Amino acid sequence: MADGRALPGLVTYGDDATNRLLSAAAHLDEEFAHGTAVELTEDRLEALGPALGLDLVAVARHARAATRRTLLRDALLTGLLAMLAGGAALRVYASFVHRPDLLLGLSRFALAGGFLGAWLLVLAAEHRARTMALRAIGTKGHPGGLVPPLAPAVEDALREQERANAVPYHEVAGHDTPFVGSGRAVLERVWQPIDVSTPAADPDGGPAPEIVPFDVVELHEFVAGQMGTIAGLEGLRTQDRLYVLGTRVGYAGPELLPDRLRAPRPVVPQELVRAALARPGAGMRTYLCMERAGEGGRVIVSMHLRARLQHPSLTWELAAYVVPPLREEFEAVRTLRLDPFGRWSTLLATGTRRFPPLLFKAPARLLRRGRQRGLRRGRLWYWRWVIGRRHTEFDYGATGGIRERAGDWERMGFTEQTDAVDFFQRLQQGVLTATERFLKAHNVDTSSFEEARQVINHHNYTFQGPVNGAGNFGAGGTVNISAPGPLTGAAKPGPSAAPGGGPGPAPAPAKP
Template sequence: MAARRLPALAQYRTDAVTRLLCAGAHLDEGFARDVDVELTEDRLHATGLSLGIDLVALARHARASVRRTDLRDRRLAQLCAVGVWAAVPAALYGLVAGLSGLALGAGALIVLTYGTAWGLVHRAESAARAAALAVEHGAERPVDLAPDVGAEAEDRLLEQKRANVVPYTASAERTNPFVGSGSKIKEMVWQPIDVSRPADDPAGGGKLVIKPFDAVDLHSFIAREMEHIAGLKGLRARNRLYVIGDHVSYVGPDLLPDRLRRPRAQIPKQLVQAGVMQPGAGMRTYLSLERAGEGGRVIVSMHLRARLQHPSLTWEVAAYGIPPLQQRFYRVHQLPVDGLERWWSLVGFATRTTASALLGAPRTLSRRASSRRTRARALEKWRREIDKRHLRFDYGAVDSLRERVADWKQLGFSERTDSQDFLQRLQQGVLIATERFLKDHNVDTSSYDQAQQVINTHTYTFQGDIHAGNFGAHGTVNQNGAAAQPSANP
């Protein structure tokens, strides 16, 4: 049958969220500094999964923003020292002492200082807006629009993109061990399936011989076939070993080669497979199925673990979701692009903020330096405790960058229905793939057919307020109260 030919509608960019965050780094100084510290600064804690984000691009733009504002504030602090702390007392003394020349000279210096500061603030804001608009509307990739942040940091962030191990903080074990996946929609263990009985020989003459298989084989089959079976193009499937943060050292040097550095994001696949066959002490492997909605605005994920213990198979299933970005990251869409409106907007911004920026620059620089020293002292203290006292440190991530900048209030109707469709397709796809796998291995699927009837009663409600443990009949999520907010960065 011939394909229908229709005009193409405009589509979201696949990297839309990355572009918004990179633009936000230029427009929000606090966000840029938080990102710069988390992604590039020396630390012990693991970085949580940031699904759907190019971390290298974001780190580059955050560093560019930090360098620009640091340069602006250093120059403002110098101006403040000369043009305010020195000139103002001189002007006052000249007025009191009747030295008009001194008063006029000091006054002129104050005016010159303010004018120079105004120019600095205007220039920095103009550069920030230009960078934000370039990354949001430009044709180039965001990663190519800012200078690199060093090979070591970027290599680590690229490794994070392909992470097959996730250390999570011990406290999350009681609430949300799947750090980086967002808010919990549902957790369950599906009905057991008897996998001990061989199927009937279709040619007659008795039973077929069951082909040996293990949980690793089942995980691999699901990962390989799910995109096609579920009809979800772009589905990402990856086995990951989830490890409680204070158990990281038990995995060995493949995960923690240096106890005084953060753990790695990739380990040999044999260790990941070991977590499928038999969970370790505070560590087990899940098959993570992740699907992003249009433009990556919403991400849904399903974490599966096959519990294969003769004579039965059960699936441990956890579904999670991440909503769109907070409203503040859409500011770039309201920026004037050119002409008189852009000029007037920049003039107004500089006029409103120059005085506070000039007078506050020394305090701002001092506060930043104090914050760096505090972080450095805390890091040194922990390293000393680990090295000298052999402290069992919690290396786990608390959450992820993508989770913290999300807001359930921004979830729209189409995103909600698309996400429910994704989850239903994933559930049905796992069931179909499981049945095919069992049939391929000559297992009688009559027990599967019975279990499927029970499993298919599970539904998923991807609605604004999702609370852990707040489930109604058949696992549907009850809707009551305000939207769940992302957790704060530790």
Template sequence: MAARRLPALAQYRDDTVTRLLCAGAHLDEGHAREVDRELTEDRLKATGLTLGIDLIALARHARAAVLRVEARDRRLAWLCAVGVWAAVPVGLYGLAAGVTGLAYAAAGAVVLAHGAAWGLVHRTESEARAAALAVAHGADRPMDLVPGVGPEVENRLLEQKRANVVPYTAHAERTNPFVGSGQRLKEMVWQPIDVSRPADDPAGGGKLTIRPFDAVDLHTFVAKEMEHIAGLKGLRARNRLYVMGDHVAHVGSDLLPDRLRRPRAQIPKQLVQAGLVQPGAGMRTYLSLERAGAGGRVIVSMHLRARLQHPSLTWEVAAYGIPPLQARFHRVHGLPVGGFERWWDLFRYATSATGRLLLGAPSRLSRRSSARRRRARDLERLRRDIDRKHLLYDYGAVDSIRERVADWKQVGFSDRTDSQDFLQRLQQGVLIATERFLRDHNVDTASYDQAQQVINTTTYNFSGDIHGPGNYGAGGTINQPGQGPQHGNHGYGTGLQP
């Protein structure tokens, strides 16, 4: 089919979400510290599966933002000590003793300290905004704009990007074991398909011989063919072993080489395959199909598990969604970029914030130092209990950065319709791939044709978590009815590229 030649419209960047989160690290100290602790600090908990984000870039920008604020507060604390704690008592003494020269000198010290603090706050905020604008609108890759965080950390984050195992906290088994995938949209077990009957020989004369296959073969075929069948360019398909956090040690040293360190994100594929053919205790393998919307604003995923038990095959299907980022991460799009507006905005910020930041610097440094020591003590105590008392520890991730900063109130019409289209295409693609696989293995697909008519009635609504007890739907499918409320879109932001 000939391609129609039309003018090109502006498109969202593929890494828009990464850029917004990196920019947010420079503009939101709380976000920067949270990311820095989770991605770079020593810990035992697994990192949640983070979809659609360059973790290395995010870790670098969060570390740069944290170091900038730390440097500012150390200088402010020194100015506070000299210009407030020392100068104010001296000035009061000079007034009381009638030594006006001493009082004037102390007052001058206070003014100079405040002026220096104002300049420091102004410069730090200016650097933060410049860094945020550069990563949000610049042409360079986000990870190239700031220094690295060390090869050990970055190698671990790179491994996390290709994760084929996901330890999830044990209590999530009752709600959402697919940590990092967002909120549940629908859970089903499709109607069984009889795979024990051989297909008719097209040449006549009887039946064909069924070619042996197992669930690994079926998963591999679906993973390879889905992008082409579903017509979803950029579809990510990966088999992953999902393991309950308190069962991680039972997988072996391939997942947990050291019980006093966090588990790995990659294991030999034979272990992943084993979780599909013969699942272990709290260990199951799923084929995760993930597709991001324009610019990564929304992410939909479908987790599939083939239940192949002679004489039937069923598909366990769970659909999940992650909505767009919270509105606070679009603040970078409202920053003045030059001229009088930028100067005036920075002037107002520095003037209003300097006093608070100057007087609070020593206490902030003290609280952070105390929190770091407390976390280090807790971690050391936990490791001692694991080592000496053989404590059964839950290594599983609780959530992920991407789903933690998402907001269903930001879902717009295009997000909903695109996501529904993705999920319907994924469902249809799985059905088509399953039929082709069965035909290739000489299986009679009459039972499949009957099941498909029921399965195709399934619909998806991209509007948040589903509440209410499960029940049995038409044709034996198990579903969760009653989608959550739909919300209007509160702004797309920008992040466009020509």
């Protein structure tokens, strides 16, 4: 330390704690694994939501590995169930013949072997799932290295998604907010206008210097470059990002949608991002997005800003969002027993309890998965046929993200609230300081800016009461997270902030 004190190190959350917990949850939660594998690895038309600090490759690898293990288990259980049905049929047939000893022996073997084999298979699958979950959170190194890699094209697409600078949002989401996957809004506001038409006075008493012309592209670039040093937030991710209404993706050009029969690209040339900032199009706007993950990724705060320069005034449009900690079920791996007796006793108890439904419902699960796969492929084929033949306008927009859907506002505790407030206040002051520096560098009088700063600083980011419902604005610009109910004022929850942390509306095509 600066004063020479040597202090002991404390236990902290790892930087990739959220990735490890989601990877582990894929082995313990079959529905989550299946849904995540479908979303991240299968062919699609709709865009994916922002990654928000996730290692999509690692999570997708574990989800796909867990899904394949589940399918193999169900296929083997279906075969053993057929063996049991054959044993039962032999037993019935033996009662109608004169020498049933051989048939009875075969039926007993089939029944006993089938039940024993199925029980051992369920135990083995449960043991493997628990082992992989514990390895995902306990093994050093990249958690994705514990399971086989995906196809190179799939992993390349996921890595590109992590660098996304273009986010198509679904038309349903556009009614509330374009910032899909960013969590819940805690502040949405347009700051007080700032006069940028008056030149600054010469400190030596001479004639006022001329204002150096500037545009919003220069302002965004300057603020983005300054935020890292001003805000004092290590790990702050800052970038201009293009948000496009899903039904307008086709009008953004081939850089965003090179193939109308495929999903939009998540990374587009910077010139297109700047163009939507300088001259916003229909459903196309560029925002300066600043994202910061709390310790271990438990909480993610993001601030989206867009400068509006219409001479003689400048305003900032601001939207602040929070993604809460993971739901409790995603930390189930932490409750697994590690002592030998507890580990095997809980394994036997859980496996035996799950054995009957897993065995007798295995064929139904296989049929359901096959039916869902067929419906997904049929829907893709149909809409690609419609888009290609009828040139129908399709909504390519995303409705949310994996990290957002996994959050639970009930788990937003005191520490997470105060951390979020600190992050937002630092970001707000950083934007104001950078804007002041920019105006002074362009010889703009900042007296109007100082007046606006007083009003802007009056609006605090304050969490009050238990976090168990939608946010409501309180007096003085504070944000109350308290009783459930509709939002009043400017802030509204995004479409994926469903009650209980569930997903928002499913993607739907635009009407022909």
